Amino acid sequence: MSKVTTAKMSEEPTRMGQEDSFGGYMQGWLRRVRAGDLGSLPIIFGLIVIAIIFGIREPIFFVPRNFVNLLLQMAGITTIAIGIVFVLLIAEIDLSVGFVSGVGGVAMVLLLREGEGNPNWPWWAAILAALLLTLLIGLLHGLIITRFGVPSFVVTLAGLLAWSGVVLIMTTKFSTAGTIVIQNEIVLGIANSFLPTQWGWAMFAIAVGGYAFSTFSQRQSMVRQNLVARPLLVDLLSVGGLALVAGFAVWYANQDRGVPVVAVIVIVLLVSWSFVANRTRFGRYVYAVGGNPEAARRAGINVARIRIMVFMISSFMAGVGGIVLASRLRSVDTNTGGGNLLLNAIAAAVIGGTSLFGGSGKVSSALLGALVIASVENGMGLLGLASGTKFVVNGLVLLAAVLVDAVSRRSRESSGIA
Amino acid sequence: MTGTATLELKGVSKRFGAVQALSNVDFVVRAGEVMALVGDNGAGKSTLIKGIAGIYPFDGGEVSFEGKRVTIHGPRDAANLGIEIVYQDLALADNLDVVANMFLGRERTLSFGRIDEVSMEQACLETLNSLSVTTIRSVRLPVASMSGGQRQAIAVAKAVMWNSKLVILDEPTAALGVAQTRQVLDLVRRLAGRGLAVVLISHNLHDIFEVADRITVLRLGRKVAEFKRSETTQQEVVHAITAGSLESVPGMVEA
Numbered sequence: 001m002s003k004v005t006t007a008k009m010s011e012e013p014t015r016m017g018q019e020d021s022f023g024g025y026m027q028g029w030l031r032r033v034r035a036g037d038l039g040s041l042p043i044i045f046g047l048i049v050i051a052i053i054f055g056i057r058e059p060i061f062f063v064p065r066n067f068v069n070l071l072l073q074m075a076g077i078t079t080i081a082i083g084i085v086f087v088l089l090i091a092e093i094d095l096s097v098g099f100v101s102g103v104g105g106v107a108m109v110l111l112l113r114e115g116e117g118n119p120n121w122p123w124w125a126a127i128l129a130a131l132l133l134t135l136l137i138g139l140l141h142g143l144i145i146t147r148f149g150v151p152s153f154v155v156t157l158a159g160l161l162a163w164s165g166v167v168l169i170m171t172t173k174f175s176t177a178g179t180i181v182i183q184n185e186i187v188l189g190i191a192n193s194f195l196p197t198q199w200g201w202a203m204f205a206i207a208v209g210g211y212a213f214s215t216f217s218q219r220q221s222m223v224r225q226n227l228v229a230r231p232l233l234v235d236l237l238s239v240g241g242l243a244l245v246a247g248f249a250v251w252y253a254n255q256d257r258g259v260p261v262v263a264v265i266v267i268v269l270l271v272s273w274s275f276v277a278n279r280t281r282f283g284r285y286v287y288a289v290g291g292n293p294e295a296a297r298r299a300g301i302n303v304a305r306i307r308i309m310v311f312m313i314s315s316f317m318a319g320v321g322g323i324v325l326a327s328r329l330r331s332v333d334t335n336t337g338g339g340n341l342l343l344n345a346i347a348a349a350v351i352g353g354t355s356l357f358g359g360s361g362k363v364s365s366a367l368l369g370a371l372v373i374a375s376v377e378n379g380m381g382l383l384g385l386a387s388g389t390k391f392v393v394n395g396l397v398l399l400a401a402v403l404v405d406a407v408s409r410r411s412r413e414s415s416g417i418a
Numbered sequence: 419m420t421g422t423a424t425l426e427l428k429g430v431s432k433r434f435g436a437v438q439a440l441s442n443v444d445f446v447v448r449a450g451e452v453m454a455l456v457g458d459n460g461a462g463k464s465t466l467i468k469g470i471a472g473i474y475p476f477d478g479g480e481v482s483f484e485g486k487r488v489t490i491h492g493p494r495d496a497a498n499l500g501i502e503i504v505y506q507d508l509a510l511a512d513n514l515d516v517v518a519n520m521f522l523g524r525e526r527t528l529s530f531g532r533i534d535e536v537s538m539e540q541a542c543l544e545t546l547n548s549l550s551v552t553t554i555r556s557v558r559l560p561v562a563s564m565s566g567g568q569r570q571a572i573a574v575a576k577a578v579m580w581n582s583k584l585v586i587l588d589e590p591t592a593a594l595g596v597a598q599t600r601q602v603l604d605l606v607r608r609l610a611g612r613g614l615a616v617v618l619i620s621h622n623l624h625d626i627f628e629v630a631d632r633i634t635v636l637r638l639g640r641k642v643a644e645f646k647r648s649e650t651t652q653q654e655v656v657h658a659i660t661a662g663s664l665e666s667v668p669g670m671v672e673a
């Protein structure tokens with residue numbers, strides 16, 4: 001009687017190799033790229049193309065003033081896109097984030113209204129209330145999606161309609177023109193104030209120092225336990241790279257008004273949510289649910305709970321983004337949260353490299369993608385293109401990102417590293 | 419082979435809509451013993467396992483673990499009792515690395531809820547070493563990049579890492595080559611040698627006769643026979659599986 005011989009008899013020679021030397025590490029990286037695991041390469045390529053096109057046609061694109069404008073324009077999209085990253089990681093979608101951000105922004109502004117017969121809430125209470133409201137909206141979406149097994153696409157599409165109606169009702173109820181102006185200085189300061197030069201550099205020192213500390217302490221504990229750590233050169237290069245990019249950004253922003261306060265807020269959000277995604281159990285379970293929900297279930301993970309919490313994160317971050325956007329525009333109106341905000345946020349996450357198919361992506365992709373989206377919008381604004389053209393270009397950028405995702409996924413699958 | 423009953427099922431049943439997947443099945447496995455579970459495709463083997471795991475709880479019947487009546491509501495309950503299962507479809511998260519998969523749902527944490535990657539990686543390497551798994555070169559690569567044999571080794575290692583009392587393997591050798599099948603069978607014997615109760619599901623009678631102490635036969639959701647390996651023959655088992663019709667003879671015509 002013969003043994004089972006259906007399977008490949010020989011272990012295919014492992015493709016992984018030792019990665020503890022710098023050369024080996026780079027070879028491993030090259031192999032992964034060739035196999036379709038492109039990482040941030042398409043974005044870097046895209047940014048270079050964008051810089052060349054707009055830089056040649058409109059040199060103002062590169063002046064410090066426009067750089068700071070770009071940072072301000074990115075903030076809202078980045079914030080909302082962070083929430084979208086979590087939703088995409090579990091292979092779901094949230095189409096309601098645009099108007100949920102609108103609801104958050106409008107709620108805050110309404111509570112802030114000053115004078116006789118108005119709520120007169122202090123700024124922090126109004127912000128907290130708005131964020132709590134969006135958190136509850138996310139809870140509602142999550143409960144409906146998990147309890148009734150309705151696709152998130154449909155539930156959040158219904159949300160898109162319903163919350164756009166709520167924005168309309170709230171804004172027109174308290175103002176005949178439908179526009180309500182923010183008067184609170186602190187709330188206005190969120191997206192309209194800048195750090196003094198030295199403070200900008202202090203932030204730079206904290207960020208780079210913190211990153212270096214976490215990189216090298218991780219490395220040390222690996223080495224102490226005789227585990228294979230990343231090559232030292234790679235760690236040094238990544239810390240050096242961050243210092244270079246961040247240093248340039250701070251220096252350039254300081255040539256103009258300085259580092260925007262909202263940029264610091266966005267960085268704090270990115271670092272915190274990256275920590276949640278990469279270092280905590282919850283984050284691990286988010287990836288597991290996106291990669292193989294059945295495996296997650298059998299590992300004893302409460303998959304429904306993770307799903308609900310992810311929709312809460314996405315609505316909450318939409319709320320934060322709504323507050324940032326309201327502050328930047330100094331008012332809310334009947335169309336707050338509308339326009340192409342939703343598509344920009346989703347496009348940012350996808351362009352940044354988070355897969356639409358679940359289980360793969362990083363929080364930082366929100367930043368990279370938003371940089372691409374905001375650069376394109378900013379550049380087209382400088383060139384004074386018609387809004388029809390802008391829509392077409394935006395659509396093409398999103399399509400390109402989705403195609404890169406699909407193609408790289410297919411080649412990853414065919415080379416077995418899906 | 420006269421250890422205490424680690425797991426005892428009495429009259430368990432399970433129905434999926436119109437399909438009676440299990441009816442009134444009794445099943446016992448003792449510490450230090452390898453119990454083989456055989457039966458044709460659709461006989462209800464995987465369903466029995468999933469009932470034990472609490473994935474699809476039984477409709478009726480009694481479950482006792484180490485002499486005590488228990489109700490297993492989910493995978494966590496099973497794990498808490500000391501039951502580990504290697505599923506037919508392995509159920510690994512492809513996008514996670516080996517360490518993350520082996521600790522999924524049971525991560526060790528440090529302050530601020532940080533996952534203790536270093537100690538997890540070490541424990542994972544130790545387990546793989548103790549099982550003499552040498553085919554996995556890096557435990558920090560996504561499982562998607564691994565071959566069938568490597569994935570199987572990870573799934574088995576995951577099950578034995580937790581000081582379990584009962585390990586259930588659903589067709590652990592179905593996708594393996596000769597050398598790897600050998601390794602898994604050795605591993606199965608070693609587990610029983612350590613005093614664990616082992617349930618082995620396989621269509622390969624040759625393998626089963628090599629490692630099992632007893633053999634339970636399911637047919638269309640019913641238990642039709644239980645043999646001691648030392649007192650039976652492959653012919654007899656095949657007969658029980660197929661009820662006499664020899665059109666399909668598992669283990670002999672494995673393609």
Ligand SMILES: Nc1ncnc2c1ncn2[C@@H]1O[C@H](COP(=O)(O)OP(=O)(O)OP(=O)(O)O)[C@@H](O)[C@H]1O
Pocket residue numbers: 434435437438439457458459460461462463464465466506
């Ligand atoms: N989730 C389910 N829903 C409906 N029917 C199911 C489900 N799981 C199993 N069944 C049915 O229960 C019966 C027993 O299936 P089971 O998977 O336990 O067989 P098995 O003995 O493991 O077969 P195989 O050797 O092919 O793995 C089959 O008729 C199957 O179609």
Ligand SMILES: [Mg+2]
Pocket residue numbers: 463464465506588
């Ligand atoms: Mg089965």
